[in-house]
C-alpha cells in the first residue's frame with residue numbers, strides 16, 4: 001500500500017497500528033549492518049538523545065553498534081551542555097537501572113560542557129569556565145564525531161537552559177523573582193547570557209564538524225508559572241533591571257506590573273487553600289487581568305525574550321557552519337497547557353528553525369497531564385469539578401479519546417496523541433521546517449504509574465511517522481532506555497516505508 005503519510009486519517013492510523021501490533025512480536029531486531037543500511041528509511045531522521053557517560057561506560061563503537069542495529073538510529077543528539085540529569089548522566093537515582101551500562105548510579109553527577117570550551121568564544125561573557133568535571137578531559141564530541149561519521153551517522157550537539165549554582169560567573173546572570181530574591185534560572189534578556197549562548201553555539205559549530213545543533217529551554221513566563229504550578233507564586237521571574245528596562249521600552253508600567261503580580265500571588269495562595277472569592281475563582285482572575293493588563297504584557301515580554309534566543313542561536317549556527325541544521329526542543333507543557341500552547345507558534349518558530357523537536361512523550365504524558373489538571377483545578381479553574389477541568393482541557397487540546405482522569409497516571413497518553421500532535425505540527429509549519437516528534441522511551445515516572453513497553457514505543461514511533469514527521473527522536477537519554485524498548489522503536493522505523 002503506497003500512502004502519503006500526511007494523508008493518514010486518524011481512523012486509518014488507529015486501524016493499521018492495531019493490526020501491526022497484533023501481527024508483530026517485537027524481538028531484539030538485530031540485523032547485520034549492511035541489511036540495516038538498506039532498510040533504514042534514508043530520508044527520515046531516526047535520532048536518539050545520548051549523554052557522554054554512555055560512551056564511556058559501554059564503549060563508543062559498541063554503543064554505536066547497538067544504536068544502529070537495534071534502534072535503526074542514523075543521527076545522534078549528544079547532550080553536550082547541561083547541568084541537569086534529564087538528558088545527561090546515568091539513570092536518575094531511585095529509578096531502576098536499565099539492562100546496559102554500569103549498574104550503579106552516578107551520585108556525584110555535576111554537568112557542564114561535555115565537549116571542550118575554547119576560550120576565544122567566551123570573551124564577551126562572564127561564563128568562561130563551564131567544562132563538566134565529570135569525566136576529566138574527555139570531550140564527547142571529539143570522540144564520537146569521527147566514529148559516527150565513518151558509519152554515515154550524523155551528530156548534533158544538544159544543549160539546554162539548565163545551570164548549576166556553582167558555575168563561575170553565573171551569579172550576576174540570574175533572574176530576579178517577584179519576591180526580590182535571585183532565582184537559579186538565568187535571565188533571557190541579560191546580554192551576557194545571550195553572548196554566552198551565541199559563543200557556545202559558535203564554539204560547537206566551528207570547533208567540531210557537526211551536522212546540527214538543538215537548543216532546549218523548558219521554561220515559561222511569570223503568569224503561566226503562577227497559574228500553572230503549585231509553586232510559590234511570588235517566586236516567578238523575571239523582574240531584573242534588564243526586564244524593567246525592556247518593559248519601559250514597550251510602555252509597560254513596571255510598578256503596576258509588580259502590583260498586579262502581587263495581587264495574583266495573593267489570589268492564588270488563597271485559592272490553593274480552598275478560599276473561594278465571593279464572585280468565584282474565574283471571575284476574580286479575569287478581573288485581575290482587566291485591572292492589570294500588565295500581567296499579560298509581562299508574560300509576553302518574558303516569552304519574547306526566550307524566543308529571541310532561538311533567533312540568536314539559529315543565526316550563530318548558520319554563520320558558523322554552512323549547512324548545519326539548527327532547531328529547538330519544544331517543552332512537554334505544550335501538551336497540557338492551552339496557555340503555553342498559545343505561546344508555541346510553530347509557524348513563527350519556523351522562521352528561525354530548520355526543525356522542531358516536539359515533545360510528545362506519551363507514557364509519562366499521562367501522569368504529567370494529570371498533575372497539570374490538578375494544579376488548574378485548585379487555581380483559576382477552581383469553580384469547576386476536576387472532571388470538568390479534564391473535559392474542558394481535553395476539548396481545548398483535542399484529546400477526545402484519551403484515558404479518563406482517574407486512569408491517566410497509569411494508562412498514559414495514547415499513540416494516537418503522538419499521531420495527532422505530529423500532524424498538527426506538520427500542518428502548522430507547512431513545510432517551512434522539519435518536525436521531529438520526541439518519542440518516550442522509559443522517561444521516568446513514579447512507582448505505580450505508566451511504564452514504557454515495547455508495544456508503546458512501536459505504536460508511538462509509527463504514530464509520529466504516520467503523522468507526517470520528517471523523522472523521530474528517541475528520548476530522553478539512552479542511559480535510561482531498556483534495549484527491548486529501543487529495539488521496538490527501531491523496528492517501527494524500519495517497517496514504516498513498507499506500511
Ligand SMILES: [Zn+2]
Pocket residue numbers: 175176187188189190238239240241242243
Ligand atoms: Zn531579567
